Amino acid sequence: MQRMRRMRADARLRGLVSETSPDVKKLIYPVFVTYGNGVKEEVPSMPGVYRYSADRLGEVADEVFSAGIAGIMLFGIPERKDEKGSGAYDANGVVPRAVAFLKEYFKKAGRSFLIIADICLCEYTSHGHCGALCGGEVDNDASLPLHAAAAVCAARAGADIVAPSSMMDGVVGAIRQALDAEGFINTPIMGYSAKFASAFYGPFRDAADSAPQFGDRKSYQMDYRNAREALRELSADEEEGADILMVKPALSYLDVVARARRRTDLPLAVYNVSGEYSMVKAAAANGWIDEDKIVEEILTAFFRAGADIVITYHALGFARRLREGKE
Ligand code: PBG
Secondary structure, three states: OOOHHHHHOOHHHHHHHOOOOOOHHHEEEEEEEEOOOOOEEEOOOOOOOEEEEHHHHHHHHHHHHHHOOOEEEEEEEOOOOEOOOHHHHOOOOHHHHHHHHHHHHHHHHOOOOEEEEEEOOOOOEOOOOOOOEEOOEEOHHHHHHHHHHHHHHHHHHOOOEEEEOOOOOOHHHHHHHHHHHOOOOOOOEEEEEEEEOOHHHHHHHHHHOOOOOOOOOOOOOEOOOOOHHHHHHHHHHHHHOOOEEEEEOOHHHHHHHHHHHHHOOOOEEEEEOHHHHHHHHHHHHOOOOOHHHHHHHHHHHHHHHOOOEEEEOOHHHHHHHHHHHHO
16 A cells, blocks of 8 residues: 555645645736726626726736736727727827836836736727738738737837737747847747637626627637647747747646647746636635635646646735735
8 A cells, every 4th residue: 555645644744745836926917908097997707807097007016016926918908999900009009008107107116027918909909800801801911910010019118028819820920020120139929829719708808898799719719629739839839939838728728738838848828817717706706615725726737737827817816815824
């Protein structure tokens, strides 16, 4: 008989031999920034998550600072949408303005965190698709320069990392080329490399008002029946010059994360998406699960599967509870 229980008898012993633990320094907190002034409104389907106007970002910045979270990922909600998503590559758009506000705030506060700009068109297009349309179809190659322009805009405003999320083929390469041409040779790209067409994005589309007005995203986001294809997507991003790869969503895709971990030596991120967050919040609000314990278990699973970085709406709550536990 192997006495496996020998090493489980005492909490310190368990701690000593534990293989993984979630680390706030490895977490990224997604933030929705909207137009206007003085806005802080809760997203109805995502309790505890808010849309902020740029001038109110100081509140969330303070929390992220004190939590020790690595950074935030910005999603913009523009005042006006149009066919070509021009708000995404407007130097005065919501995201560049938010980045500029935060940079000023960092200067005054004397500390900072990473600002990652999500690069996509869906929040900015009237049709809600992630690229430009041509004859009712999302035109891959016509969308690339628009993404490249959005990335250059974000970098110019001061974003530390850009993260293209549209699943257009060649988008990482197109952005790398444009950033280099504009002198942003040191701005890293985090590719949403294997992003699946998923029902788990539902609450996000409420939050960002970005649901497609017709059809779905299956002609660009991945089919969730395919794991080998996900590895090809990851390799393609790597070859195009991505600095960080990502698998998204997270919970139902940990097999892909584990396989990606064996395949690449690049840093690997997972995106614990809106629906995954809201399911936990809803069950916890009903008293059916213990939110704190569930969140810790979920975050641990991401790192155990091989993720280096976790993008999660739970970041602030998790960090807050860790701090309270220590005090
Ligand atoms: C934009 C984008 C989406 C998410 C991140 N970037 C929505 C989508 O693809 O429809 C989803 C994030 C989440 O659900 O938390 N392309």
